[in-house]
Amino acid sequence: MWSRRKRHLTIGRIVTCHPTEGERYYLRLLLMNIRGPKSYEALRTIDGKCYSTFREAAEKIGLLHSDNNLIDCMSEAVSYQMPYSLRRLFATLLVYCNPANPKDLWTKFEDSMLEDFKRISTISKTNIQQLVLKHINEVLLSMGHNINEFKDIFGNVSFCKTTNEAKEIYFERNIIVSEEDIHLESKLNVEQKNAYDIILERVYSNKSGAFFIDGPGGTGKTFLYRALLAAIRTKGCIALATASSQAAASILLRRLSIIHVSKFLLTSMKISLAILVNKVH
Ligand SMILES: Nc1ncnc2c1ncn2[C@@H]1O[C@H](COP(=O)(O)OP(=O)(O)OP(=O)(O)O)[C@@H](O)[C@H]1O
Known part of the structure; x- marks a missing residue:
């Protein structure tokens, strides 16, 4: 029944952080990428220079140059979060983390973000995408942005009448x-x-x-x-x-x-x- 735990390279789990948490998020990013640091200063020291913030240090070692950290963040979220939260997270990443290639990020995680709507058999494929975009737009609006600022990812978005109804109402009607x-x-x-x-x-x-x-x-x-x-x-x-x-x-x-x-x-x-x-x- 019980089997001895296999030895992996992982030595523990680090509590998750939202990108909007600022320094806490970058601290976690450094902890995930730097082996055996002995102090916070050690984490902030890159090539012998101690930077004042974790963000700067993360930038210096190139963690922010590609979207890898955002991909990791989304992948991790996919494993335990509901599509609703994933859409919120995705919108937050768009606004606060300036992904280098947001279209790629969208394509990679689009499927996971529309899973809840896919379960409703009466919603057509086109409407599913509209409902997903509508929700992302609502989150963006709450942060003072809107979906049409991200034309590179979504193209020109306009919502049809049915999408303007709440998901529950659409579901009930159908x-x-x-x-x-x-x-x-x-x-x-x-x-x-x-x-x-x-x-x-x-x-x-x-x-x-x-x-x-x-x-x-x-x-x-x-x-x-x-x-x-x-x-x-x-x-x-x-x-x-x-x-x-x-x-x-x-x-x-x-x-x-x-x-x-x-x-x-x-x-x-x-x-x-x-x-x-x-x-x-
Ligand atoms: N007009 C009807 N014609 C045929 N079958 C009926 C009719 N009305 C009720 N039944 C059958 O009678 C059974 C009991 O009915 P129902 O479950 O609706 O009762 P109920 O008042 O809701 O009972 P309870 O309060 O115990 O839940 C069910 O098998 C139902 O299919």
Whole structure:
């Protein structure tokens, strides 16, 4: 079971640093590249001259001349960070680290940066790239820049209407409803159909409303929810299903946590139906 640790050249791990951390980042860079330093001064001493900053020392030994340190930084981040954070990091590198060849950096890590959008099967390839660029642009804007300052990398970027929606809204609008769920309406019993008609009538008349559906276990409440979700979603509208317990959530197709939904309700524009299932199991 246990095997003796193999001896590698690595003697330890150094905590990661963000390039915006300034001297801390360059200190780490030097530690990664200079063997056996005995002091901070030793790290800052290059060819017998002690420089006042770690950045200067890193520059003198050529660590900043190529993009290798940025490639290392991104590669390391790829191994433990989510695409969302990678895009933030990439934008930060563009603004603060002046990569010599930013296009290369983009090409190398583009795939890792769009992985989260790729998982959403309903988003087309072109839209994936738009959504990624849109997010990078948002990060750049927060730093006082914008994506069109980096034409060498991205070309001329303009965003289409769908990309201007939040990722979650795009995702919700494009949920594929199963054939089975579409046909549930025809199977509703009289009471279910009655509730179904009243709720949908309210939704389609664009009025707000709150309905409370209750009944003993196994009487078809979830069946009704599924029929409602299918009806709304096939019209290209948003229907949110959420539950306060994981057990209840697991029975609803494409369900969200309450936190998710409250964020949604605050940020999205037109939500046709929100179903909150509260079951105690
Ligand atoms: N109109 C219907 N036609 C055919 N089957 C139905 C109908 N309504 C409900 N069912 C079936 O009855 C069973 C119980 O329904 P459902 O899970 O919707 O009940 P529930 O009220 O949500 O139960 P619980 O509160 O215990 O979760 C399911 O197998 C469901 O497919």
